[in-house]
Amino acid sequence: MDKTKYVKWYKIARDTINDESLTPFRADDEILDCVSEEDWLMFIPPDITRERAESLPEPNIYFYIRDDINRIGLTFNNVGSMDKIRNILLDYSSELKEILVEKLLKLDDRWKLSLNRKIKIKHFRNIPNFTRIFYINTNKIDNEKINKLFDLSTQIRKDGKIRREEERVKNDMWYSEVPSMDLMHIDIGLDEQEYKKRIIEAFDILKICLEVKSDTQIRKIQREEKKPVEVMKCPNCDNIFDYNTNRTVCGKIGCAGTELKKSKIPKVEYERLLKQDKIKS
Numbered sequence: 689m690d691k692t693k694y695v696k697w698y699k700i701a702r703d704t705i706n707d708e709s710l711t712p713f714r715a716d717d718e719i720l721d722c723v724s725e726e727d728w729l730m731f732i733p734p735d736i737t738r739e740r741a742e743s744l745p746e747p748n749i750y751f752y753i754r755d756d757i758n759r760i761g762l763t764f765n766n767v768g769s770m771d772k773i774r775n776i777l778l779d780y781s782s783e784l785k786e787i788l789v790e791k792l793l794k795l796d797d798r799w800k801l802s803l804n805r806k807i808k809i810k811h812f813r814n815i816p817n818f819t820r821i822f823y824i825n826t827n828k829i830d831n832e833k834i835n836k837l838f839d840l841s842t843q844i845r846k847d848g849k850i851r852r853e854e855e856r857v858k859n860d861m862w863y864s865e866v867p868s869m870d871l872m873h874i875d876i877g878l879d880e881q882e883y884k885k886r887i888i889e890a891f892d893i894l895k896i897c898l899e900v901k902s903d904t905q906i907r908k909i910q911r912e913e914k915k916p917v918e919v920m921k922c923p924n925c926d927n928i929f930d931y932n933t934n935r936t937v938c939g940k941i942g943c944a945g946t947e948l949k950k951s952k953i954p955k956v957e958y959e960r961l962l963k964q965d966k967i968k969s
């Protein structure tokens with residue numbers, strides 16, 4: 689497999705999308721790291737490895753070049769990301785859903801939506817097998833199809849749990865079966881103009897999908913904000929010093945000789961003080 693064929697296409701996407709958070713600068717060898725062993729390029733946010741990106745509860749855009757077809761897709765390929773798109777699409781009152789559906793309806797007929805069973809056996813690193821069970825033009829999405837889509841995905845998850853247990857008990861084999869959805873994918877020729885047009889359409893939808901946070905993410909952010917950060921504090925006044933400060937006493941008038949003590953403050957508070965330049969070094 690020749691991974692280098694993707695370098696050019698990553699760079700074209702980067703120039704076209706021009707957003708560091710979506711298509712960050714990568715040296716050629718770093719672009720190669722974004723190509724999976726199954727021969728597809730995954731567009732990954734900055735500072736995340738491909739392995740990590742694959743398990744994050746976020747959709748991602750992929751591109752692959754094969755002898756017969758080349759495909760761009762926006763995929764939700766794990767349980768966490770499926771939960772997220774489910775939260776958007778099943779919330780009838782959500783503004784985000786309205787924006788998303790409106791955009792999807794404007795796509796042309798060449799974009800397809802597919803739901804697949806994604807089955808992996810023996811080891812989570814093994815190459816998955818996909819079986820398509822639902823397929824429509826993305827621009828034909830409506831509430832009825834959305835309900836059908838998530839009923840099917842719930843069923844796949846239930847089936848998956850049962851089979852996982854069966855394989856474990858009967859064959860002592862690791863097994864995973866989960867829903868995986870391409871909200872949109874398109875087969876294209878290897879033509880730069882077409883690629884650019886389609887990659888813009890895909891990232892345009894991805895941006896909307898990334899806006900919604902899952903319940904787990906919201907809880908995680910809240911926990912994160914409360915996490916204690918160690919600092920040095922003057923017990924006499926409100927002066928807070930970096931934990932690694934070389935100082936041992938507070939320098940403020942009225943605090944002469946007051947020794948700094950170890951202390952902890954919530955991360956959110958720490959970051960607020962840091963921004964205001966109130967943490968002394």
Ligand SMILES: [Zn+2]
Nearest residue numbers: 922925938943
């Ligand atoms: Zn002080």
